[in-house]
């Protein structure tokens with residue numbers, strides 16, 4: 001289940017505390033992923049869905065609501081995979097690996113579900129999911145830029 005956690009060690013910036021400049025501003029060292037305006041909007045919509053998903057998972061676990069847990073964990077898993085290939089092809093390799101790790105972590109949570117759901121273990125798995133959320137957020141940002149023409 002933790003087979004992807006090593007990825008986080010490969011990321012250049014994850015888990016490094018923010019560096020404070022002389023005027024108290026936090027410097028932004030995240031790697032820029034250039035996207036179009038529409039792509040950014042699509043990506044951020046998917047991201048907000050992730051947050052909704054985590055919210056639903058939290059309540060489902062607290063109430064041992066296995067039906068909701070199943071629905072949500074399986075719905076969250078393929079979100080980045082469903083993005084248009086023209087966008088996915090431009091993601092840096094480590095970003096894609098983190099997206100895959102996140103997908104696997106949601107599927108692992110779905111597999112732990114069932115009549116004898118162990119809430120403690122499922123919460124730990126949810127913790128692993130959030131590790132990927134924050135690892136990626138510490139490392140990348142989307143920026144709207146004029147994109148180079150697609151290669152032939």
Ligand code: HEC
Nearest residue numbers: 044047048050051095098099102132133136137140141142
């Ligand atoms: C593979 C990388 C990656 C993963 C994994 C990831 N995110 Fe994001 N997320 C991003 C990036 C990049 C941004 C945009 C940050 C920026 O441009 O400042 C973002 C933005 C967001 C936003 C802000 C949306 C908005 O409207 O501004 C939310 C909320 C969010 N992510 C939630 C999540 C949650 C919850 C998870 C885990 C379940 C997650 N993300 C996993 C890369 C990722």
